[in-house]
Amino acid sequence: MKKYSISACIAAIILLFNSCATNPVTGKRDIVLMSEEQEIALGAQSDPAVLAQFGLYEDKALQQFITEKGQAMAAISHRPNLKYEFKVVDSPVINAFALPGGYVYFTRGIMAHFNNEAQFAGVLGHEIGHITARHSVQQQSKATLAQVGLIAGMVISPEIAQLGDAASQGLGLLFLKFGRDDERESDRLGVEYSSKIGYDASEMADFFLTLQRQQEGSGAAIPDFLSTHPNPADRYATVHEMAAEWKKKLNLTNAQVERNRYLKRIEGMVYGEDPRQGFVENNAFYHPELKFKFPIPSGWGYMNSPQVFQMGPKDGKAIMNLTLVPGETLEAAAQQMLQGYNLQPVESKSTTVNGLPALAIIADQKQDQQQQQQQQQVIRTLTYLIKYNGNNYSLMGITTANDFNNYFQTFTNTMEGFSVLNEADKLNRQPERIKLYTVQQASTLSQIFEQQNVKKERMQELAILNGLQLTDRVDRGTMIKLVSP
Structure with missing residues (x-):
């Protein structure tokens, strides 16, 4: 036993030594698990x-x-x-x-x-x-x-x-x-x-x-x-x-x-959220470019990116994703989605959502033998695939099978709330952009903001944007940043 322990220690030391590399900055040996080529x-x-x-x-x-x-x-x-x-x-x-x-x-x-x-x-x-x-x-x-x-x-x-x-x-x-x-x-x-x-x-x-x-x-x-x-x-x-x-x-x-x-x-750079890529207002998500909207459950957090819109409650027990799924038909899109997420359909039906053709699918994530032996909770999903303007929109709600009934209505309300965006003020929403202003007369930053009709509730935000304090005196001829639609 002692012999095997010594051998194991030697092997471990060799492995550790082989995992070391010279740090290009310090010249010292670092423990890393990959070569520069792998990096x-x-x-x-x-x-x-x-x-x-x-x-x-x-x-x-x-x-x-x-x-x-x-x-x-x-x-x-x-x-x-x-x-x-x-x-x-x-x-x-x-x-x-x-x-x-x-x-x-x-x-x-x-x-x-x-x-x-x-x-x-x-x-x-x-x-x-x-x-x-x-x-x-x-x-x-x-x-x-x-x-x-x-x-x-x-x-x-x-x-x-x-x-x-x-x-x-x-x-x-x-x-x-x-x-x-x-x-x-x-x-x-x-x-x-x-x-x-x-x-x-x-x-x-x-x-x-x-x-x-x-x-x-x-x-x-x-x-x-x-x-x-x-x-x-x-x-x-x-x-x-x-x-x-x-x-x-x-x-x-x-x-x-x-x-x-x-x-x-x-100058002219988009500042803050770009509404053309979708924005949230009054518990609803609007996408002016793709011309759709749907409600967000009250109290849920959200994150928007070019790839996916995600939302979920603070307790982390569920999530909903909006993504695009390729496919000539809703049925083809459904097959791709099920395969991609390793899902086994439980039931499905053809339906319409505010006049748009749709498929509603309940499916469980397939479990391997190890997951079954460990008695891990089954992940259950509700997905509405909606055909609109040549795209297949997937709204997927994800939770455990035990919690599925608790979230079913919440999922359904959002998915069946998907509809065509017609409101002009949402369709025409433009992002704010950085605008430069050259100070005409030496003043405090807050006075300059007042002269430029900056709202009081945004003055501190713009002071930080300029790396200045509102009480700082700004010389004539100094260029500062403002924002405008």
């Missing part, structure tokens, strides 16, 4: 899932800007050999994130909140730092490739989430949280990389304060920059100190900030 392949496989979930923001000039700056920074990074890709995705959430192997994404929400190129460059360097230091690979190794559903924990229980497309590996990677040491290292790399391409890295610290104010003011989910991150005040001081050190080291006497040039880049 690159993982990012390449995950990129389509990210784009399907968020969509690419349609602005060629802005996409070119992030690519040019990203490639310049990647060239002086610790891993210039990687084939980097940089993209602005169509999401109002204020965030930026990176996937293993060189994939970096900025939301239009965070692009709207930068107030100069130096802030942008600092955060860009921070995200590249996560890649060069292999933070995602390390975290994924520690998590042993654990999968995380996109909104599991917000509105869905883990058992229900298994039917959601959002539980893919690519999107799961976005939810690997970095520890404080990783974030400090990425801050340091962000300062280093942005300084090396000529920017004033101290501006990144100012942007962290903008993020903190936005989160405190809205009560929204904490961006990646702030979750499990160092104390904001300590972080602010540390980044300023590191920026000063790099300026001295590089003799950077004329570090770039480029406020006006950056603001002109984002």
Whole structure:
């Protein structure tokens, strides 16, 4: 027995040694469970899932800007050999994130909140730092490739989430949280990389304060920059100190900030939710482009993306998804849906929903032998497939067989409420966009907002958008951001 134990220990040590790799940034040995080739392949496989979930923001000039700056920074990074890709995705959430192997994404929400190129460059360097230091690979190794559903924990229980497309590996990677040491290292790399391409890295610290104010003011989910991150005040001081050190080291006497040039880049950008992609109002979802609407159960949370509209109660016991299903007929679409979700139909019927042809299907998720032995609860679904304007719309309600009767009427009310959107005010709803205004006379920011007829309840929001306080005095000739339809 002792002999076998010693052999097992030796094998474990060899396995651990073989799982180590030299960190490109620190030069130290890290425990990782994949090679660089596997890391690159993982990012390449995950990129389509990210784009399907968020969509690419349609602005060629802005996409070119992030690519040019990203490639310049990647060239002086610790891993210039990687084939980097940089993209602005169509999401109002204020965030930026990176996937293993060189994939970096900025939301239009965070692009709207930068107030100069130096802030942008600092955060860009921070995200590249996560890649060069292999933070995602390390975290994924520690998590042993654990999968995380996109909104599991917000509105869905883990058992229900298994039917959601959002539980893919690519999107799961976005939810690997970095520890404080990783974030400090990425801050340091962000300062280093942005300084090396000529920017004033101290501006990144100012942007962290903008993020903190936005989160405190809205009560929204904490961006990646702030979750499990160092104390904001300590972080602010540390980044300023590191920026000063790099300026001295590089003799950077004329570090770039480029406020006006950056603001002109984002003029006209969609700000906040884009109603053309669907919006929620008065417990109903409206889609002006596809011209349909349906009610949302009272008290349910929701999330909209180009791929799926999801909604669910806070207790996580159920979920409803709206998706498109390919198929020449409703019957063909039904077969594809059942196969795709591994469902066994219990009963179905042809019907109409507000004059539109439809199929109503109750189906259970098929269980394998192991699930049956473990006596796991059966997942039961109610789906209405509705034919409208050449598309097959699938409204699927998901819960356990035990809870199905409790949610049946709720599911039905939403699905049978699907109808053609005719209201002109909903069909013509336009997004807000960033508008630039050059201050004509030195005043406080709040006075300028009053002169520009900004509603009082939105003044703090726009102050944060500009990285300023309402009491700040703004000089004549200063360019600021406003929003307008």
